[in-house]
Amino acid sequence: MQKKKRYILYGQQAMKTITNILLLPLLLVVMGCEVDMNINDHIDKNAPLKLTVHKRNKKTGFTSSDSVEIAASSDKFKRLIEWGNNNISGWEYTPASYVKEISVVQKDFRMLYTTGSNGVTIGFTDAEGNPKQYQKMVNAKELDFLSK
The missing domain is CATH 1.20.5 (Single alpha-helices involved in coiled-coils or other helix-helix interfaces)
Incomplete structure (x- = not known):
């Protein structure tokens, strides 16, 4: 038995x-399924964005950060909005954590990018309060205007 x-x-x-x-x-x-999404659905177009650039000192290995505000009326803000409108398709869910050189933040929205790279990551909290994170392959240097 x-x-x-x-x-x-x-x-x-x-x-x-x-x-x-x-x-x-x-x-x-x-x-691995791609989704369509417009980052502009998660950005308040009347509020500024916070842009932070992290730079690593090659001699010391230390990282320093400089932050600036991107006004909603600025050319850089308008370029980012236009970029979002032109990059709706091809986003893939990603649970991974990323360390990037550039971050653009506003409330529950964040965008991560490294100068000259071909990938961008966005994260936000959806309408139901759930955290979401997606990545997309882009042309190298396509978002370099953020660091200038």
Whole structure:
């Protein structure tokens, strides 16, 4: 009788393992799906943005940060809004954490980018209060205007 119990236990454990193996590819497919989104849906166009540039000193290895406000009426703000309107498709969910050279922040919105790179990450809190984070491949130097 005890052998049957073990056999059933092994059968249940095998079923759980099979279920997990089958669900993993489905989860990866869902996570890898591209979504359309406009960063302008998450930015208050009447409020300034905070731009922070982190620079690493090659000699010391230390990082310093300089922050400036981007006024809603500025050319840089307008360029970012235009960039958002032109980059609606191709966003992919990402749970990873990123360290980038440039951050643009406003309330629950953040955009992370490194000068000359071909990737940008955005994060925000959605209407239901859930944190979201997406990344997108872009042309190298496409957002370099942020650091100038």
